Amino acid sequence: MMEVLSYDVARVNLRFRDALHRAARSVIDGSTFILGQELEAFEAAFARYCGVEHCIGVGNGLDALMLALHAAGVRAGDEVLVPAFTFIATWNAVSLLGARPVPVEVDGSGLMDPAHLARAVTMRSRAIVPVHLYGRLADMEAIKAVAREHGLAVVEDAAQAHGASRNGCRAGGFGLAGAFSFYPTKNLGALGDGGAICTNDATLAASCRMLRNYGSQVKYRHDTVGWNSRLDDLQASLLSVKLADLEAANDRRRTVARCYHAGLSGLSGLDCPDTGGHDMVWHHFVVRCSDRAQFQEALVREGVHTAIHYPLAPFDQLSYAGQYDRTRYPVAAELARTVLSLPMADYLLDEEVSYVSSTVARVWNALHGF
Structure with a gap:
């Protein structure tokens, strides 16, 4: 009898072992661990891979959703349309901002059903978060059509869809922003927590960079109330190794x-x-x-x-x-x-x-x- 695990993180990382060790040693020897060159290099590489202009590395996938939604204008009392079936982080990101998740029925694949989406829109709706569940792209064309009609922001939950594409556009590049997780079991997984926001909107990118760093662009000057959610250079260096594969x-x-x-x-x-x-x-x-x-x-x-x-x-x-x-x-x-x-x-x-x-x-x- 053969034994096959559902997923084995040790086997994932085994073939990268030497390269991961070299990358880690380089960061340790350089002693720059936060907002350094390794993070900048990974952000640039992942932005190119996703076909977008900007990538902002953050602490995890939940923070990626929260910061992107906040930068898109979601505030307490707003409503955000989310799939009725998804991992809890999609809903939590909305709730932690003081907004209300509004479920939209899904199709048999677990993806947000555009046929139900327009009926869920209300005067309080501010954004839509389609989830590319299991690595399958949601119907972004139909979802974006509803968003345009009602003036809603679209923030993709792309935590399970690194590299998924349709008609030359990759996950994270369809909406105003895309939120990624680098949890160790993801298609692109770190050796710990990590996340990123991808966008073509320079204003949103600048806002997310401030929000992840205590609302600061210049040290000890804080333009807005922000989070502490930064993808560290060690994880960024390890992700760079894996991104090539x-x-x-x-x-x-x-x-x-x-x-x-x-x-x-x-x-x-x-x-x-x-x-x-x-x-x-x-x-x-x-x-x-x-x-x-x-x-x-x-x-x-x-x-x-x-x-x-x-x-x-x-x-x-x-x-x-x-x-x-x-x-x-x-x-x-x-x-x-x-x-x-x-x-x-x-x-x-x-x-x-x-x-x-x-x-x-x-x-x-x-x-x-x-």
Whole structure:
């Protein structure tokens, strides 16, 4: 029996080991750890990669969303349209600014459904935060059309979509700004927390640079109330090492996804994600099944480990309990009940991918008497 973890950070970093050590030693020897040359170099490189003019490194993905939304004009009492199904950070960023997250029903892929978006707009709406969930781009053309009609800012939550693109535009370059996370399990992951804001708007970029640094452009002069949220030079140097490999890593994820799709798409009752439509980067490969707990337990016995992204929609979390009518978001509720993430990483060997695919098919058919 083969053992395949849902994700193994140690394996991700192993092939970069020597380069990461060299980068870390260089920063340690240089003794510039905050707002130094390594950060500037990474910001410039990541901006080029995303096809935007500006990149602002911050402490984490949540801060990236908060600072971008604040710079876009979101204030206490405003409403921000968010997907009804996403990781909690999307909603938290809105709430921590004193604004109110307004859920928009999602489609079967977990992406904000433009058909529901316009109906959720009110006089208090200030911004839209589409999430490129699992590495799949939201329908940005339709979302931006609603934004233009109602004068709303669009801030992309691109935490799971480093490198995803459509028609020559990459995630983070569609809206006023894009927010990224470099949490260690992301397609581009740091060795700790980290995040970034990407934008083509010079005014927003300047505002975010101040906001991340106590509202300051010049030391000990503070033009506005700000945060302390700076991507440190050590993490920036490590991210620079990995950024050079990101395209190859994403290509490998696409190969893994194609193999999974070929082996699993014909299984009766198991909803397998499609592989077409645009340049997806497969942060997760998520199937859907009604008997998830039993299926997950059976797979573990065969050495295939899975994860759930996510077992609760934000409106069902205790932090938002009683604030929303969950019956208005049946697709989001159903996704929380049925989604299951198979092992997905660029380091997976062909034999591991084959084992996962064949084991999933065999276990599924055995459970359902096929």
